[in-house]
Structure formats: C-alpha cells, structure tokens
Amino acid sequence: MTDREPKINVNKITSHDPETHSADVMAGNLRHLKAVFPEAFTEGKVDFDVLKQLLGDEVDEREEKYGLNWYGKRQARQLALTPSTGTLRPCPAESVDWDTTRNLMIEGDNLEVLKLLQKSYTGKVKLIYIDPPYNTGKDFVYPDDYRDNIRNYLDLTGQTDGGNRKLSSNPETSGRFHTDWLNMMYPRLKLARNLLCNDGAIFISVDDTELGNLQILLSEIFGEENYQANISWQKRYTRSNNTIDFTTVIEHILVYSKSEQFSVNLLERTSEADARYSNPDNDPRGPWKGASFLNPATPEKRPNLCYPIENPNTGEITNPTTNAWRRSTEEFERLQKEERLYWGVSGNQPVPSIKMYLSEARKITPVNFWTNNYAGNTDDGTRDLKNLIIEKIFDNPKPVKLIQRILEHGSDTDSIILDFFAGSGTTGHAVMSHNISQGCNCRYILVQLPEPVNPDNKDQKTAAGFLKKLGKPLNIAELAKERLRRAEDKIRDEHSLLSHTSGFRVFKLDTSNIRAWEPDHNDLKGTLLDSIDHVKPDRSEEDVLYELLLKLGLDLCLPIETRIIVGKSVHSVGSGTLITCLDAHIAKEEGESLALGISDWCGEMAATGEPTIVFRDSAFTDDIAKINIAATLEQRGFSNLRSL
Numbered sequence: 338m339t340d341r342e343p344k345i346n347v348n349k350i351t352s353h354d355p356e357t358h359s360a361d362v363m364a365g366n367l368r369h370l371k372a373v374f375p376e377a378f379t380e381g382k383v384d385f386d387v388l389k390q391l392l393g394d395e396v397d398e399r400e401e402k403y404g405l406n407w408y409g410k411r412q413a414r415q416l417a418l419t420p421s422t423g424t425l426r427p428c429p430a431e432s433v434d435w436d437t438t439r440n441l442m443i444e445g446d447n448l449e450v451l452k453l454l455q456k457s458y459t460g461k462v463k464l465i466y467i468d469p470p471y472n473t474g475k476d477f478v479y480p481d482d483y484r485d486n487i488r489n490y491l492d493l494t495g496q497t498d499g500g501n502r503k504l505s506s507n508p509e510t511s512g513r514f515h516t517d518w519l520n521m522m523y524p525r526l527k528l529a530r531n532l533l534c535n536d537g538a539i540f541i542s543v544d545d546t547e548l549g550n551l552q553i554l555l556s557e558i559f560g561e562e563n564y565q566a567n568i569s570w571q572k573r574y575t576r577s578n579n580t581i582d583f584t585t586v587i588e589h590i591l592v593y594s595k596s597e598q599f600s601v602n603l604l605e606r607t608s609e610a611d612a613r614y615s616n617p618d619n620d621p622r623g624p625w626k627g628a629s630f631l632n633p634a635t636p637e638k639r640p641n642l643c644y645p646i647e648n649p650n651t652g653e654i655t656n657p658t659t660n661a662w663r664r665s666t667e668e669f670e671r672l673q674k675e676e677r678l679y680w681g682v683s684g685n686q687p688v689p690s691i692k693m694y695l696s697e698a699r700k701i702t703p704v705n706f707w708t709n710n711y712a713g714n715t716d717d718g719t720r721d722l723k724n725l726i727i728e729k730i731f732d733n734p735k736p737v738k739l740i741q742r743i744l745e746h747g748s749d750t751d752s753i754i755l756d757f758f759a760g761s762g763t764t765g766h767a768v769m770s771h772n773i774s775q776g777c778n779c780r781y782i783l784v785q786l787p788e789p790v791n792p793d794n795k796d797q798k799t800a801a802g803f804l805k806k807l808g809k810p811l812n813i814a815e816l817a818k819e820r821l822r823r824a825e826d827k828i829r830d831e832h833s834l835l836s837h838t839s840g841f842r843v844f845k846l847d848t849s850n851i852r853a854w855e856p857d858h859n860d861l862k863g864t865l866l867d868s869i870d871h872v873k874p875d876r877s878e879e880d881v882l883y884e885l886l887l888k889l890g891l892d893l894c895l896p897i898e899t900r901i902i903v904g905k906s907v908h909s910v911g912s913g914t915l916i917t918c919l920d921a922h923i924a925k926e927e928g929e930s931l932a933l934g935i936s937d938w939c940g941e942m943a944a945t946g947e948p949t950i951v952f953r954d955s956a957f958t959d960d961i962a963k964i965n966i967a968a969t970l971e972q973r974g975f976s977n978l979r980s981l
C-alpha cells in the first residue's frame with residue numbers, strides 16, 4: 338500500500354450527525370408527508386394552504402372540535418418529537434447470562450429510553466403492558482424538563498453533584514392535577530405506538546381517576562377504530578365496610594391495537610364448555626350441540642331468508658312467521674344433504690336445529706370481565722413478591738397471573754413484550770412463567786426509573802432495609818433487578834430448565850459517549866485540543882459499541898464476538914452486520930494488516946449484506962493512515978466505512 342491519496346470517502350460520525358441522536362420522529366413524519374404530497378412543500382417547508390387544498394373536505398377548520406385539550410399539550414407533543422442525545426450504557430456485572438440473554442432491563446427515565454429505542458425496535462414489539470401512576474394524589478408523576486431531559490433525569494435521581502431536586506407526588510390540591518398527568522403520559526404513548534408492530538396492541542392498567550381522560554387520549558393517538566376493550570379486573574374479592582360510599586373492587590385495563598391487523602388470541606376450550614355437547618342420535622361425527630335455525634330479524638327485515646322448509650320425516654311444510662330463517666335456501670339444502678339438521682328426538686319438529694360439532698368448534702372468545710379466580714388479585718401480587726423478596730414493598734402490586742393472562746391474549750410464541758413502567762418487574766416475571774407454561778420464547782424489555790426509596794419513610798422503610806442488607810443502591814430499579822434474579826432462580830429450581838430467553842442485560846441511561854461540540858470562546862485553542870478525540874475520556878469501548886448499536890438501529894441483544902487482529906480488539910455484531918475497531922491508537926504501519934484481517938474475518942462469517950465497519954477517528958496517527966486502511970478494505974469489497 339502506498340501513501341498516495343485515493344478518492345476514498347470515510348463518513349464521519351460527529352456530535353452533529355443525526356446518528357448521534359435517537360430517531361428524529363419529526364423528520365420521519367416530514368419524509369412520509371413529502372412522499373405522498375410533494376407539491377405541498379415549498380423550499381423545504383410545508384405550505385399548509387396547498388396541503389389543505391389537496392386534502393379537500395377532510396380538513397376540519399372549525400374552532401370548536403371534539404377532543405381532549407389541556408395546558409401544555411402542544412409542548413408535550415413537541416417533546417415526543419424531540420430526539421434524545423443520551424445513550425444506554427451496558428452493565429454486564431449487574432446482568433444475568435449477559436452473553437446469551439435476549440431480555441433487557443433498562444434503568445432510566447422511560448421518556449428518554451423510549452426515544453433511544455426508536456431506531457432499533459420500531460415496529461418490532463408485539464405487546465406493551467404498562468401500569469402507570471394512577472394519579473391518586475400520592476403517586477410520583479415524572480416532572481419532565483423540556484430543556485434538557487437527560488440533565489433533569491440525572492439531577493432527580495442524584496447522579497450529579499449539583500442535583501438537589503426531589504421526586505414528589507402530584508397532590509389533588511394542585512391546580513394542574515390532571516394536566517400534569519396528561520403531560521407525562523402523552524409523549525410516552527406517542528413514542529410507544531411507534532414501537533408496536535402492525536398486529537400489536539397496548540394494554541394499560543388504570544383506575545377511575547384518569548380512566549375517561551386516558552381513553553380519549555388513546556383514541557387520539559391510536560385511533561378510535563383501534564379500541565379493542567375496557568377490561569374490568571376484579572382486583573379484590575371482599576368488600577370493605579370502612580368506606581362511606583362504594584367499595585372499589587375492580588380496576589380497568591384499556592386495550593388498543595396498532596391497526597386492524599390485530600386479533601386477540603382465543604382461549605383454550607374448557608371441560609365445562611365441552612360438556613355442553615352431546616350425541617343423542619349417535620352421530621358418527623361425534624358430540625354436537627344444536628344452534629337455532631331462527632333468525633333474530635323479522636321476515637319483513639330479511640325477506641331473502643323467508644322460504645318454505647320441509648321436514649323430510651313427516652313431509653310437513655313450514656313457513657317463517659315471527660322470525661326469518663338463519664340460513665339461505667342453498668344452505669338449508671346443503672345442511673339437509675349432509676345430515677346436519679336435527680328434527681327432534683321423534684323427528685317431527687317443524688323447525689330443525691343446526692348441528693354444531695365439537696370437533697369443529699373454535700376456541701373460546703375472551704370476555705371483558707376478569708374475575709380474581711381467572712386473573713388473580715392484589716393479595717396474589719403481594720404473595721408473589723413475598724415469596725421472592727419481602728412482604729409489603731408496594732401497595733396493591735399486580736399479580737403475575739394477571740400479566741400472564743394479558744400475554745395469553747395479546748402475544749405470539751416469540752414476541753417482544755415491553756413494559757416501560759416496570760415497577761417491581763412483574764412483567765418480566767410473568768414472561769418467564771409464560772414461556773415455561775406455554776412453551777414460548779417471548780422476550781421482555783423493562784424500563785424503570787431508579788426512583789429512590791427513603792429509609793426514613795415508613796412506607797419505604799422495609800424496601801430500603803432490604804436493599805441496604807444486600808448492599809444495593811436504594812431505588813426501585815434495584816428491587817426490580819433483584820426480583821428478576823430470584824424469579825429466574827425459583828423457576829430454574831422448579832422446572833430444572835429455562836428457555837433460551839432467560840437472563841437479562843442491564844443498561845443505564847446516561848449522556849452520550851460522543852463529546853458534543855461546546856466551544857469555550859475564551860479558550861478556543863484549548864477547546865480544539867480537547868475535541869480531537871470525540872469519545873469522552875471516562876467511557877469504555879463497550880459503552881461506545883452499544884451506542885453504535887442504538888444509533889445504527891441494531892438490536893441490543895445481538896450476539897457479539899471479539900477477535901484480536903494485529904493486537905487490536907475487533908468486534909463483530911450480529912455475525913458481521915457491524916464490525917468495529919475502537920482501539921485508541923492505530924499506527925500507519927498497522928493499517929493494512931488490520932484491514933486484511935478484518936476482511937478475512939468477514940469472509941469467514943459470510944454475512945448477508947455488506948457490513949458497516951467503524952473505527953475511532955482519533956486513533957489514526959494521520960489522515961494517510963486512515964486513507965490507507967479505507968483503500969485496502971475497499972479493494973476487498975468493503976466500502977461502508979465510518980469513523981467515530
């Protein structure tokens with residue numbers, strides 16, 4: 338390789354590059370709009386007058402419209418469209434089965450985490466279940482900082498030296514009681530919808546306080562046509578005489594789908610349902626039950642279903658009187674020919690029943706009332722935690738059985754399940770149990786704020802003491818991780834085997850590993866020297882590697898293999914989808930050998946499609962070293978090169 342300078346283009350990832358941010362939802366929306374209505378754009382901007390003309394009568398310009406409005410809605414909508422500049426830092430030491438697991442436990446503000454997951458998981462999540470704060474006046478409602486949400490998060494959770502802000506509840510005396518809750522929920526639901534696949538659905542637990550508001554909010558975000566159910570869950574099986582009016586024994590689970598492609602999973606048949614079938618005439622096709630041949634509609638309403646029928650045993654002719662028939666003439670003749678009509682024990686009934694065979698019966702349609710026997714209750718939720726950790730960490734925790742029922746109704750055998758209000762980790766526990774009981778391979782993504790637990794607070798004292806005894810940080814995210822570890826150990830002991838979806842990778846929200854350009858106008862020379870290396874000095878290769886996965890839209894659980902080439906650590910992600918060498922120093926004389934080693938390894942892996950190959954820009958001793966390594970790789974057929 339000579340030092341001549343070929344025309345090689347190595348794209349550079351900088352702090353201004355879109356790939357250093359999470360997905361830009363607004364830019365994506367504009368691209369879709371421009372693809373459909375290119376004539377509505379003038380000099381790169383939307384011309385709303387033209388757009389309204391193109392949409393015709395579909396534009397509603399009335400001042401008074403049906404909908405839910407509140408102070409801050411516009412800002413909340415904007416917040417959902419603003420990309421995150423943060424990242425997720427890997428924590429292998431806090432994880433279980435790091436190398437093989439496909440589950441994620443993410444510690445951080447769920448708004449920022451949802452933004453960061455957009456590129457990697459958009460359209461891939463089958464089911465979302467969340468149990469957000471009910472806004473009872475005692476719940477903590479996330480106080481989003483619209484200026485710098487990452488800094489807000491670090492301050493609130495005590496991860497910065499200057500963080501004096503405190504987490505607080507949303508008291509009913511607040512003049513913005515409902516507003517604060519709606520501002521918190523709106524951007525999170527907007528982002529969550531993007532992650533769902535077209536046949537996916539979201540299940541949300543809520544009580545009466547915000548039920549009405551939440552349903553209108555979901556109809557706006559998901560569309561009224563995608564409303565599926567309001568499930569009443571019997572959380573208690575006894576009434577309390579301590580209340581002065583009504584005792585609340587149910588909570589709600591609102592269900593919305595991403596699109597019309599969703600269909601709820603039916604239930605397995607029960608012995609009780611099958612007992613309704615019998616075989617009084619010894620039909621060789623087995624047990625059956627009779628369905629009425631009468632239509633609920635009158636003959637006047639369904640004249641096309643009015644015709645004379647003849648009993649083949651008696652020759653009696655019968656015409657419809659108060660009700661039309663349920664089947665057409667052709668259907669009647671077919672059923673008669675196939676001996677699927679039953680004319681009674683003596684065979685002389687004037688109107689037959691239609692034989693519905695057990696062998697042809699479909700599974701059972703679910704209902705929107707779930708009893709505590711069917712889906713558990715809050716006492717079960719307390720026992721679930723007590724059996725793993727200690728009693729009374731949370732008030733009214735959701736039982737594992739409830740989440741398992743949701744999984745049965747809304748997931749497939751290998752779905753991704755997301756819960757971004759993870760709490761104690763019930764959803765992760767339920768996914769493990771579901772995989773074992775149903776033979777599934779579902780994976781979970783849990784997100785939980787490291788909300789501190791205060792040892793001086795009587796309601797949090799037990800939890801704080803438990804974590805302190807374990808030597809863990811005093812926050813709810815740590816409780817969730819400990820529960821997941823213990824639930825997995827318990828399932829392993831009981832079943833001796835867990836599916837390959839066991840374990841979990843822990844990630845924590847933080848500022849980006851890539852240094853932003855923040856010039857000090859009083860010391861521009863010093864700023865330039867400090868900015869030679871774009872990676873922050875306190876960040877590891879592993880930190881940077883996983884940020885690249887997020888920015889390039891790759892799954893955080895892809896397998897990663899490392900090989901030493903010319904003394905440098907080279908990482909292959911997803912069997913060669915991404916190749917990285919993030920070593921801090923690559924000498925000019927090492928470049929060609931490193932490039933040849935990388936290209937040979939790519940050939941061994943036989944990856945589908947050309948890999949993206951990323952180097953650390955500051956690692957090269959000079960531009961010639963970078964150009965030489967790029968030229969060698971291009972000669973081997975690898976042109977998708979990036980520098981960080």
